[in-house]
Amino acid sequence: MGTPSKTTGLIAAAVSFISFGTSGAFVKPLLEAGWSPTAAVTARALTAGLVLLPFVLWSLRGRWHLLWHARWAVLGMGLVGVAVTQVLYFAAIQRIPVATALLIEFLAPLLLVGFTWAVSRKTPAPVVLVGSVLAVGGLVLVIGPGAIQAVDPIGLAAAFGAAIGCAVYFVIAARPNNGLPPVALAGAGLLLAAPVLALVGALGLLPFTAAFDDLVLFDTRTAWWVPLLVVAVVGTALAYASGITASGILGSRLASFIGLLEVVSASLFAWLLLGEELSPLQLFGGVLILAGIASVRAEREKVEPVVPAAVG
Helix, strand or coil, rough: EEECHHHHHHHHHHHHHHHHHHHHHHHHHHHHHHCHHHHHHHHHHHHHHHHHHHHHHHCCCCHHHHHHHHHHHHHHHHHHHHHHHHHHHHHCCCCCCCHHHHHHCCEEEEHHHHHHHHHHHHCCHHHHHHHHHHHHHHHHHCCCCCHCCCHHHHHHHHHHHHHHHHHHHHHHHHHHHHHHHHHHHHHHHHHHHHHHHHHHHHHCCCCCCCCCCCEEEECCECCCCHHHHHHHHHHHHHHHHHHHHHHHHHHHHHHHHHHCCHHHHHHHHHHHHHHHCHHHHHHHHCCCHHHHHHHHHHHHHHHHHHCCCCCC
16 A cells, blocks of 8 residues: 655645645634534534544444554544643633644644653754754744743743643654544544533633534624634534644644644735735745755655655
């Protein structure tokens, strides 16, 4: 059976960060209409999981043992990669600016580089270190230099926890997971995360409110379920399934760096769909992120020729 090409992985990664980037533009009308962030992400995860369910069933085709063999990956993806990451992120933005929380959460690639460095006790290649600096510098410019400021320590801790959860997501997605198809891992993880998130809301740990009246979407009144369905199908189901596929092909490090382009994608969609200003500084930040990704990929291309192109 042939190994998927790096081009396939890059395409899957692009689909993922573009899909994730649409979320903000379609979630914002829900939040403005009275949905709490926790309620919105719970509905998003549940709907996305149900959308993926037919694909999960088709990909398994009766091989239910694959779910059991990959149970720790499914638990990790659902509880940590989705639920814990989302809960900690929303807990963070209740105490610190959204820009600061985003900046910290998207430090996940650096956490992966640092973890590998600590475990292997081998200094990363210079291109990886240069790529890390370029990517983080670009991230700061895209999100906004104002994200760097002294803020509530509990909020900072929650955001850092979200960054760890994000890093765990990439690690789990990059592992073979005992032959479990990527779409099955994504769908099972989302369906597991939804009740956990609902429980967090039911216990009052985070605000949990929803509104079912018509809302304004791009200056047009529409039913509440329209933006929810778009963000569930495109910004969640497609995004997670393609992201897990990309990580399995490219590895957690490269996939996580490419994932930084989500903030660029989100800014572009906010500009195109919501009319929010996109500054030249943000565009330059996107260029720096691309340069950082290129550096990290250059290191992978240097060491990967020893890996067989196919397995029997």
